[in-house]
Amino acid sequence: MAPLKLAIVGGGPSAFYVASRLLSLLPESSSRASQLKIHMYDRLWAPYGLVRYGVAPDHPEVKNCTHKFAEAAADPRLRFFGNVNVGIPAPITHTLPLSLEALFPHYTHVLFSTGCTVPVLHSALPPSQFCVPALSLVHWYTQHPSRPTPPPLERISHVTLVGQGNVSLDVARMLLTPPSVLAKYDVPKPVLEVLERSNVQHVSILGRRGPFQAAFTTKELREMMNLPDASMVPLDPAYLTVPEGSPKLTRQQSRTLQLLQKGSNNKPGTTKKTWSLDFFRSPTGLTTPNAAGDKARLSLGHTMLDPNNRAVPTGETSTLETDLIITSLGHHAEPSAPWYDPSLNHLRTLSGRVVDAGGRIVRNVYASGWAATGARGVLVSTMMDAYAVADTILRDHFPEEDVHTTPISESDAGAGSGQDTPAAEAIEVLPKHVEADTFPPEVEAGLREGRVTDFDDWNAVDAEEVRRGEAMGKERERMVWEEAREFLASARPRND
Structure with a gap:
C-alpha cells in the first residue's frame, strides 16, 4: 500500500481535529505509522484559526482545545506551514501565494478545512x-x-x-x-x-x-x-x-x-x-x-x-x-474556492469527499468542518465531523484493514458520515505516488526567508506572548505579523 501523504488546507479546529484523529488511529507504534505524513497550510501565520481569531477574549475556556492541537503538532509526522495562502486570491497582503497546481503534485491526498470566511x-x-x-x-x-x-x-x-x-x-x-x-x-x-x-x-x-x-x-x-x-x-x-x-x-x-x-x-x-x-x-x-x-x-x-x-x-x-x-x-465559504457550490454557499461534498459540478467524486480530495457543512455548529460538532472525515480518509486508503477505533454516529458526524465510497464516477487530480518529505519549493524558500512559519516558530511566539502578558497581569499580549516576524528573526535567525 502506498503511503498516505495528506495536505490540509486550513489550520483551524477542523484541520487539527482531522490531523489528531489520523495520528491517533495510526499511532507511532503501529506498523502503518511511517506511511502517514501530514502537511498543514494556513494563510494565517499563527495556527488555530477561529479559536485564536474568532473566540471572544473573555471566553478563555473555549480555547482549551489548543492543548490537544499542540499534542498533535508535536508528532513529527505533522508539519505546519503558516502564512501560506493556497488556491484563492490573497486577502492578506503579506502571505505567500501558492496555487493548487503547485501544491497538488506533492500529495496523494488533500483536505480542505478552510471554513466559512466571508460574511453574509x-x-x-x-x-x-x-x-x-x-x-x-x-x-x-x-x-x-x-x-x-x-x-x-x-x-x-x-x-x-x-x-x-x-x-x-x-x-x-x-x-x-x-x-x-x-x-x-x-x-x-x-x-x-x-x-x-x-x-x-x-x-x-x-x-x-x-x-x-x-x-x-x-x-x-x-x-x-x-x-x-x-x-x-x-x-x-x-x-x-x-x-x-x-x-x-x-x-x-x-x-x-x-x-x-x-x-x-x-x-x-x-x-x-x-x-x-x-x-x-x-x-x-x-x-x-x-x-x-x-x-x-x-x-x-x-x-x-x-x-x-x-x-x-x-x-x-x-x-x-x-x-x-x-x-x-452568518458566513459562507470563499466563492473562488475550488469546488464551491453557490447553491450551498460551501464546498460540494458527499460523505466528506469533494464532488465536482458534474457529480463526480474528486478522488482523494476531502473537505471538513464549515468548508463542507456551512457555518453552523459549535466546536463539539466540528470535532465529530472532523473525526468522521478522518475515518473516511483511512477507509478509502486502507479499505481492507481495520484501523478504526471509536465509531462516529451519522447523527453526529455531519459531512463526514457514511461508511462506504459512494458509487459514483471519480476524477483524478492527485498523483498516486509522491516523495515522502517534499513540499513545494516556494514554501521551502519562504521558510528560509522567514515569510513562512512552522510550529516551532509558533511555540516561540506563544511562549513570548504569554510572558509579555504575565508581565502586564493578563492572559497574553498578542503580536501582529510584523512583530512576530521581527521577534522570530532575532530569536531564531535563519541561514540563507
Missing part, C-alpha cells in the same frame, strides 16, 4: 462607514492579520447589531464591558486603548423573529444580563408570554424565557450604559447623515411569525437613529 451581507444595508459586518469587529479585537480599521468608538454613542446570534452578543458584550474587566483577558493593548476612549452608551440588538427563535445560547444571554456596568431595557410583556396553542417550549427556550422575565442584574435606570433586544424588526434601508455628528436613520419593517415560524411583514414601520450598524447574519 444584508441586502438593504450595503457596507459603508456606517455599516460593517460583525467579522470586522471580531477581527479588530482579536488582531486578525487582515487588520481591519478600528471603529471610531469615541464618536459613537449608539450601536445597532442586526442579528441575534452568539456573535452579536459577543460584540455587544465587548462594547459594554468595562475595559478594566477585559484587561485581564487576551485583549491586545491597542484594542483596550480604543475601548477606553469609547463613548458607546446603548446597543440595540435586532432580530426579525421573536425570543423563542433567537439563535443565541442561554449562556451568552446570561452573560449579557450580568454585565457589571450596563442594564437591559425592559421588554414588552407580550414577548414574555407563550402564545396560546404554541408547541411545548424546549429546555433552552424555557431557560431563555426565565432569563428575559428576570431581566438584567442591574435594574433599568441604574446604569449609564444600556442594551436592548428588539424583536420582530427587519431593516429595510439606511439614510446616512448629511452633517458630521448627525446620526444615521435605520428604517425598520415590523414583522410577525406565520404558521411556519417565518418572519413576514405586518405593514408597520419605524425608524431607529444610530451611529453604527453591525450586521451579524
Whole structure:
C-alpha cells in the first residue's frame, strides 16, 4: 500500500481535529505509522484559526482545545506551514501565494478545512462607514492579520447589531464591558486603548423573529444580563408570554424565557450604559447623515411569525437613529474556492469527499468542518465531523484493514458520515505516488526567508506572548505579523 501523504488546507479546529484523529488511529507504534505524513497550510501565520481569531477574549475556556492541537503538532509526522495562502486570491497582503497546481503534485491526498470566511451581507444595508459586518469587529479585537480599521468608538454613542446570534452578543458584550474587566483577558493593548476612549452608551440588538427563535445560547444571554456596568431595557410583556396553542417550549427556550422575565442584574435606570433586544424588526434601508455628528436613520419593517415560524411583514414601520450598524447574519465559504457550490454557499461534498459540478467524486480530495457543512455548529460538532472525515480518509486508503477505533454516529458526524465510497464516477487530480518529505519549493524558500512559519516558530511566539502578558497581569499580549516576524528573526535567525 502506498503511503498516505495528506495536505490540509486550513489550520483551524477542523484541520487539527482531522490531523489528531489520523495520528491517533495510526499511532507511532503501529506498523502503518511511517506511511502517514501530514502537511498543514494556513494563510494565517499563527495556527488555530477561529479559536485564536474568532473566540471572544473573555471566553478563555473555549480555547482549551489548543492543548490537544499542540499534542498533535508535536508528532513529527505533522508539519505546519503558516502564512501560506493556497488556491484563492490573497486577502492578506503579506502571505505567500501558492496555487493548487503547485501544491497538488506533492500529495496523494488533500483536505480542505478552510471554513466559512466571508460574511453574509444584508441586502438593504450595503457596507459603508456606517455599516460593517460583525467579522470586522471580531477581527479588530482579536488582531486578525487582515487588520481591519478600528471603529471610531469615541464618536459613537449608539450601536445597532442586526442579528441575534452568539456573535452579536459577543460584540455587544465587548462594547459594554468595562475595559478594566477585559484587561485581564487576551485583549491586545491597542484594542483596550480604543475601548477606553469609547463613548458607546446603548446597543440595540435586532432580530426579525421573536425570543423563542433567537439563535443565541442561554449562556451568552446570561452573560449579557450580568454585565457589571450596563442594564437591559425592559421588554414588552407580550414577548414574555407563550402564545396560546404554541408547541411545548424546549429546555433552552424555557431557560431563555426565565432569563428575559428576570431581566438584567442591574435594574433599568441604574446604569449609564444600556442594551436592548428588539424583536420582530427587519431593516429595510439606511439614510446616512448629511452633517458630521448627525446620526444615521435605520428604517425598520415590523414583522410577525406565520404558521411556519417565518418572519413576514405586518405593514408597520419605524425608524431607529444610530451611529453604527453591525450586521451579524452568518458566513459562507470563499466563492473562488475550488469546488464551491453557490447553491450551498460551501464546498460540494458527499460523505466528506469533494464532488465536482458534474457529480463526480474528486478522488482523494476531502473537505471538513464549515468548508463542507456551512457555518453552523459549535466546536463539539466540528470535532465529530472532523473525526468522521478522518475515518473516511483511512477507509478509502486502507479499505481492507481495520484501523478504526471509536465509531462516529451519522447523527453526529455531519459531512463526514457514511461508511462506504459512494458509487459514483471519480476524477483524478492527485498523483498516486509522491516523495515522502517534499513540499513545494516556494514554501521551502519562504521558510528560509522567514515569510513562512512552522510550529516551532509558533511555540516561540506563544511562549513570548504569554510572558509579555504575565508581565502586564493578563492572559497574553498578542503580536501582529510584523512583530512576530521581527521577534522570530532575532530569536531564531535563519541561514540563507
